[in-house]
Amino acid sequence: MTTTHSTEVPLQELQQQFDTTIARDQRVEPRDWMPDGYRKTLVRQIAQHAHSEIIGMQPEGEWITRAPSLRRKAILFAKVQDEAGHGLYLYSAAETLGADRADLTERLIEGRQKYSSIFNYPTPTFADVGVIGWFVDGAAICNQVPLCRSSYGPYARAMVRICKEESFHQRQGYELLMTMMRGTEAQRAMVQDSVNRWWWPSLMMFGPPDGDSPNSAASMAWKIKRHSNDELRQRFVDMTVPQAEKLGVTLPDPDLRWNEERGSNDFGTPDWEELKRVISGGGPCNAERVERRRSAHEEGAWVREAATAHAAKQAARAREGATAS
Amino acid sequence: MSDDHVYMTLAEGHEDDSRWAYGTGFEDPLHGVDTTVPEGVDAGRLAADCVALADDALVSAQRLAEWTTRAPELEEEVALANIGLDLLGQARLLYARAGQVDGTGRDEDAYAYFRDAEDFRNVRLAELPCGDFAFSIVRLLVLSSWRLAHFEQLSAHPDPVLAAIAAKGVKELTYHRQYAAEWAVRLGDGTEESRRRTRTAMEQVAPYLGELFTAYDVRGEVVAVLRQVTEAAGLPMPVYRPLPGAGRAGERTEHLAPLLAELQSVARAHPGATW
Numbered sequence: 001m002t003t004t005h006s007t008e009v010p011l012q013e014l015q016q017q018f019d020t021t022i023a024r025d026q027r028v029e030p031r032d033w034m035p036d037g038y039r040k041t042l043v044r045q046i047a048q049h050a051h052s053e054i055i056g057m058q059p060e061g062e063w064i065t066r067a068p069s070l071r072r073k074a075i076l077f078a079k080v081q082d083e084a085g086h087g088l089y090l091y092s093a094a095e096t097l098g099a100d101r102a103d104l105t106e107r108l109i110e111g112r113q114k115y116s117s118i119f120n121y122p123t124p125t126f127a128d129v130g131v132i133g134w135f136v137d138g139a140a141i142c143n144q145v146p147l148c149r150s151s152y153g154p155y156a157r158a159m160v161r162i163c164k165e166e167s168f169h170q171r172q173g174y175e176l177l178m179t180m181m182r183g184t185e186a187q188r189a190m191v192q193d194s195v196n197r198w199w200w201p202s203l204m205m206f207g208p209p210d211g212d213s214p215n216s217a218a219s220m221a222w223k224i225k226r227h228s229n230d231e232l233r234q235r236f237v238d239m240t241v242p243q244a245e246k247l248g249v250t251l252p253d254p255d256l257r258w259n260e261e262r263g264s265n266d267f268g269t270p271d272w273e274e275l276k277r278v279i280s281g282g283g284p285c286n287a288e289r290v291e292r293r294r295s296a297h298e299e300g301a302w303v304r305e306a307a308t309a310h311a312a313k314q315a316a317r318a319r320e321g322a323t324a325s
Numbered sequence: 326m327s328d329d330h331v332y333m334t335l336a337e338g339h340e341d342d343s344r345w346a347y348g349t350g351f352e353d354p355l356h357g358v359d360t361t362v363p364e365g366v367d368a369g370r371l372a373a374d375c376v377a378l379a380d381d382a383l384v385s386a387q388r389l390a391e392w393t394t395r396a397p398e399l400e401e402e403v404a405l406a407n408i409g410l411d412l413l414g415q416a417r418l419l420y421a422r423a424g425q426v427d428g429t430g431r432d433e434d435a436y437a438y439f440r441d442a443e444d445f446r447n448v449r450l451a452e453l454p455c456g457d458f459a460f461s462i463v464r465l466l467v468l469s470s471w472r473l474a475h476f477e478q479l480s481a482h483p484d485p486v487l488a489a490i491a492a493k494g495v496k497e498l499t500y501h502r503q504y505a506a507e508w509a510v511r512l513g514d515g516t517e518e519s520r521r522r523t524r525t526a527m528e529q530v531a532p533y534l535g536e537l538f539t540a541y542d543v544r545g546e547v548v549a550v551l552r553q554v555t556e557a558a559g560l561p562m563p564v565y566r567p568l569p570g571a572g573r574a575g576e577r578t579e580h581l582a583p584l585l586a587e588l589q590s591v592a593r594a595h596p597g598a599t600w
Contacts, residue, residue, distance in 0.1 A: 057394050057402075064390045068591040069600045070383075070417050070433050073390075074410060080393055081406035088399050126591050126600075176600070183599040292394060300397025302522070303458050306515025313514060 009033075022223055027153035030096040038222050041215065042152050043099045044113070045224065050090035051108045051115035055289050057083045059123040060132055068126060075172050076129060082165045089158040096154045109294040117275060118205050120283030127180060127187075127194035133173010134243070135195075135202040137166050142236045143206065146226035155224075174243070181248050188248075195244070196252045203267075204275045206233040212272070237265050358486060360425045366483050372427035373446070375487065376436065377540075377573055378472075379419035380447035383437055384581070385468060386412040387588055391455050401458075404504055408465070411497040418490045425486075438592040442582040448540065449572040450533035452581040459512050459522035463530050466505035467537070470550040473498035474543035506554050513558025520560070527555070527563040535567020 014033040021028055028034055061080045067073035091101040107113040118136055123129070144163050150156040180187040207213055207229040219225035227235075237256075244251050255268035277283065362368045389409030396402040420433040429435075450468060455461050476498060479491035512519040538544040555562050570576035592600075 054399070061393045064393055065387055065587050066591050067600075068438070068595065068598070070413065070420075070437055072600050074413050074417070077386075077390060077393075077406060077410050077413065081403055081410070084399055084402040084406070088403070091399070179599055184595065184597055186595060187598050296395045296397070299395070300401075300458070302516070302518050303397035303401075303512070306512050306519030309515040309519075310511040 022151055025149075025151075025223070027156065028151050029153045037218065038224075039097055041219060041222070042155065042224060043094055043097050044215075045219070046090055046094040046097070046155055047099065047104045047107070048114055048116075050087050050094060050104065051113060052119065053083045053087040053090060055108075055115045055119045055293060056136075057087075058289055058292055059119055059121070059285075060129050062123055063126055063129050066126070067129075072129075072176065075176075079133075079169050079172065082169065086162045086165070089161065090155075093152075093154040093158045105293075105297060109290060109297055111281065111290060114279065116205060117278040117283060118201050119289060120278050120286045121197070121201050122285055125190050125194060127177070127190040128198070130173045130176035130180065130191065131194040131198045133169050133171075134177060135198050135240070136205070137170040137173060138240065139202050139205040139236050141166050141170060142232050142239075146232075149223075149226060151223040174247070177247055177249075191247075192249050195249045199252050200270050200274075201278075203233055203236070203270045204272075204278075206230075206236065208272060208275065234264055237267050241265055358489075360422075360486060362426050363483050363485070368426045368428070371484055371487065372423045375419040375423040375426070377446040379416040379423065379436065380445045381451050381468070381472065382412040382416035382419065383588075384445070384447045384451040384584065386410070386416065387584055388451070388455050388461070392461065397458055405461075408497075408501050408504065411494075411501070415490065415494050415497070418493075419487075422484075422486050422490065426484075434592065438589045442577055442585055443575060445572075445577070445581060445585070446575065447572050447581075448533070448536055449568075449570075449576070449578050450530065450537065452572070452578055452584060453529075453533070454580055456526065456529070457522055458508075459519065460526040460529060462505050462508045462512065463523065463526035465501060466509050466554060467530055467534065467547065467551070469498050469501035469505055470547045471537045471541070471543060473502055474546035475541040478541070478543070502550065506550070509554050509560075510558045513555070513560040523558065524560055527560060531563035532566055532568040534563070534565060536571040536573065539571060540573050 015035065018028070018032070018034055018038075021032070028038075057080045060076060064073060064077050064080060067076050091104060094104060095101060104113065108115065118139075123132070141163060144159055144166065147159040148156055148163060150159065177191055180191050207216075210216065210228045210230045213229055216225065216228060220228070241251065241256070241258075253268045255266060257266055258264075259266045278286070281287075362371065386409045389405050389412070392405045393402065396405055416437070417433045420431075420436040423436065424431040424433070448468075450464060453460075453464070456464075473495065476491040476494045480488050480495060482488040482491065509523065512523040514520070534547075537547065552562060554560075
């Protein structure tokens with residue numbers, strides 16, 4: 001696909017045009033020439049992001065049928081539905097680069113493409129719904145708001161819409177926790193327990209430390225990515241600390257303290273071995289998450305086949321009708 | 326940085342949460358509405374009607390929620406959730422109305438979480454397990470056609486609140502019926518397997534049609550829809566052979582109690598909690 005224009009315009013010139021677009025902070029659009037590496041990196045990142053939205057429906061989706069009030073049920077149902085919608089926008093953005101949704105889904109269920117490690121943790125209590133909203137959607141916003149200025153147009157535009165909805169989800173999560181903290185002692189304990197379980201995995205959502213992030217440099221140069229993993233992680237910590245205070249929970253890090261000199265919080269080192277383990281399939285729920293996605297996909301095969309067959313029959317009938325008349 | 330504005334301001338200004346969190350700040354969904362029961366309307370009967378219609382909607386929404394993360398395609402994830410959310414919304418308004426007119430002042434959660442299976446009045450078709458996609462679609466087709474026809478009648482109800490809830494629901498149910506009808510045709514016409522599954526679903530739904538037609542006088546409308554769809558799909562009409570009893574009279578299948586046990590589990594495990 002990258003060579004369609006090259007019969008007319010020399011490669012060097014195309015590369016130069018591309019570089020100028022990036023340097024001027026302009027957007028690369030689907031019909032523009034782009035280097036293979038740029039296209040591949042984007043497909044990989046957008047697909048992983050789409051997979052994360054779809055797999056990310058599972059941990060919270062577990063609670064829709066059990067949400068303890070009709071209002072919370074409606075909020076959660078709508079949120080999980082939004083995630084399916086985000087998956088759709090993102091798969092569509094990947095398709096503008098020549099990828100195919102069905103193929104990307106195959107890669108996901110065969111374990112050839114990854115999704116965010118955070119969704120491999122379990123959700124044993126309803127407080128997890130609130131903490132996921134607060135931490136996980138919060139971290140996602142930190143990661144994703146800069147992507148609204150990503151150099152690839154369709155991705156950047158999808159991110160604008162996604163970020164608006166994510167910020168809504170985050171508010172809802174935090175509001176649930178505020179309500180629970182005003183409730184019974186058991187509810188407050190449930191919130192603190194959930195915070196303890198999700199804090200470190202949430203810090204890992206920003207990826208490995210900068211020195212150990214193999215894909216970051218190219219993504220930064222191409223302006224697919226705008227900030228380093230460590231920068232975003234620091235920003236997340238600094239924003240979350242006052243929110244935790246207001247909520248009345250303790251973040252489970254003995255090394256967490258304000259550093260006057262840096263004007264930032266110092267914090268402990270996440271267990272990078274755990275991150276590696278979870279990314280490579282050894283997290284608490286990796287197998288069941290992929291298995292659920294696989295079984296939904298396989299059990300739905302006859303439905304998709306029926307839709308295709310019906311469409312083909314309709315088209316044939318239309319042709320026959322046209323010939324007959 | 327300004328681009329993280331939303332996150333940075335999270336801990337500030339919680340007085341106006343209603344701006345942010347869907348559903349928050351609306352403790353009373355009928356706030357500001359004149360809730361006086363008009364003269365000539367039997368309040369007990371009105372409350373019972375609202376509860377029965379709310380139970381249909383809540384139980385259906387619960388079954389639709391079970392499709393989440395299991396739907397055959399992402400578009401269906403979105404659509405089934407959308408329909409579930411509409412029905413959940415209808416249930417909430419109807420419970421709220423029931424609580425106002427039955428003299429108990431109960432809120433929506435009291436009806437949903439603190440009644441047992443024998444107190445529910447939904448039609449039995451709503452509580453049957455999801456089955457496969459064909460069964461869920463055929464059931465949705467039947468229930469949405471039935472509810473739509475009845476809501477059209479109710480939009481002229483002497484109680485203005487029920488009439489308004491019904492009028493809002495008509496728009497939603499029109500879409501639900503359209504969605505289900507399109508899929509029923511696709512599945513009926515599609516492949517050997519989809520045709521077989523859809524035909525089976527029609528047979529499974531048939532015994533539960535009787536109590537729908539006993540509850541409301543909408544048989545003509547529902548049969549007309551089913552005839553149109555089965556014709557387009559090349560399927561036979563379901564044979565009308567009603568099962569005795571009725572969910573509206575409190576008779577249940579074995580499936581409602583486990584559905585409610587799940588729905589009510591967290592709420593009942595934490596008495597005195599606020600969510």
